[in-house]
Amino acid sequence: MTHPSVVVIGGANLDLVGRPSHTLVAGTSNPGHIRVSPGGVGRNVAENLGRLGVPTLLLSAVGDDATGRYILEATEAGGVDVSRALVSSEYPSAAYLAVVDEKGNLALSIDYMEVMDLVTPKYIYAHRRWISGADMLVVDANLSPAAMRSALSIATKAEVPVCVDPVSVALSPRLKPHLSQLAVVVPNAGEAEALCGLPAADRFEATTAAQRLVSMGVDTAVITLAGRGLVYATSEESGHVPAIDIEIVDSTGGGDALTGAVVFGLVNGFSVSEAVRLGVSAATLTLTCSDTVCSELSLEELYDRLII
DSSP: SSSSSEEEEEOEEEEEEEEEEESOOOOOOOEEEEEEEEEEEEHHHHHHHHHOOOOOOOEEEESSSSHHHHHHHHHHHEEEOTTTTTEEEESOOEEEEEEEESSSSSEEEEOOOOOGSSSOOHHHHHHEEEEEEESEEEETSSHHHHHHEEEEEHHHHOOOOOOEEEEEETTGGGGGGGGGSSSSEEOHHHHHHHHSOOOOOOOOHHHHHHHHHHHHHHHHHEOOOOGEEEEEEEOOEEEOOOOOOOOOOTTTHHHHHHHHHHHHHTTTTHHHHHHHHHHHHHHHHHHHHHSSSOOOHHHHHHTTTOOO
């Protein structure tokens, strides 16, 4: 791949997700089901883009182990160029362990991401030609502060718009120094509060928080509200898109699908309001799938579920 439309820099790991058969009970073993699939915020966004037909390059790191090979092979099968990913003999592949409740909503999670230490400013600088030639750069907050600065500096100089996923409340503060460099940020309610200092628990609070993020320098702020849909704001407009009423199979990956579809819309010239509706449609499809990235994802499937 010479000129990918989108370059994604972020985590690639193994997802292990447990779901109880009945009401989750803390402090004891719960009968249920455990699934294993490729994951990682950056990797998930990249695969969603690949399945939507967007030429996408993933810059990440995995271990030189069976898990790492599985992650890269599955990502490539989803339409993503993984030829520039690092394969390390120093660190094992990253992993994400999650427990969801009987309704499919996240109860708790633990991540092990030390291999991401290898995604250094030097590694990112070595790929500046790909970044500078892209239509959009997508990064997740698994990047170290130094790597984040390097990636955003290259994109800013080349006038490449940047979309960032904060990943978690704990990692969100890494983005605060860079808000004026971001074309798009896609936090959930907790991450949004960590970024702008305002609560975002409901539609009205979240709209105010999104507008605050725009006033802090972000071009487009999209705040996801789980079962209440999302809100978005730019300097010219703000709005709310309700969630689609479904039975959730697994909430893992829903936000990443939303981000991927929003990026798809924006690089294809859709308005922000159209792009976020595609995002809700992609999240809906993924929430009804048992895998982190739905193998049935396609533009046709998105339009079938689209909220007008």
